[in-house]
Amino acid sequence: MRSCSLVVILALVALASALACFTQAPGCPSDLPASCPSSGAPSYSAVVAPILAQRCVSCHSPGGIEANSPLDSYDAVYARRGSVLNQVYACMMPQDAPLSSADRQALMTWLVCGAPNN
Numbered sequence: 559m560r561s562c563s564l565v566v567i568l569a570l571v572a573l574a575s576a577l578a579c580f581t582q583a584p585g586c587p588s589d590l591p592a593s594c595p596s597s598g599a600p601s602y603s604a605v606v607a608p609i610l611a612q613r614c615v616s617c618h619s620p621g622g623i624e625a626n627s628p629l630d631s632y633d634a635v636y637a638r639r640g641s642v643l644n645q646v647y648a649c650m651m652p653q654d655a656p657l658s659s660a661d662r663q664a665l666m667t668w669l670v671c672g673a674p675n676n
Contacts, residue, residue, distance in 0.1 A: 586649030589663070591670045600664045600670030602632060609661045610635060613652045632675050643669040 610629050628634040645651035658667035
């Protein structure tokens with residue numbers, strides 16, 4: 559199971575890197591974490607969920623302009639983790655204003671670490 563998780567993480571990182579090369583917004587930093595840090599993933603409940611609630615859920619939930627791509631629960635985000643990583647890394651989302659550097663790093667690090675429900 560652990561080696562499978564590592565393969566998934568590496569595949570997500572490779573996919574994000576490959577896609578971002580072609581679609582990265584001008585001025586977007588190339589700051590994708592190379593791997594999950596030894597300190598582990600940021601907490602979904604304490605760090606990631608509040609970022610998503612504040613910056614993503616208004617559009618990515620029922621009634622939002624991206625209701626077909628909800629990000630209003632852990633399961634919904636986990637199901638779209640590759641796409642979320644690609645969009646955040648390429649500075650394509652959120653569209654209204656860029657994430658702060660700290661929020662961007664927290665979200666990408668959590669995704670690179672396999673998006674644990676922690």
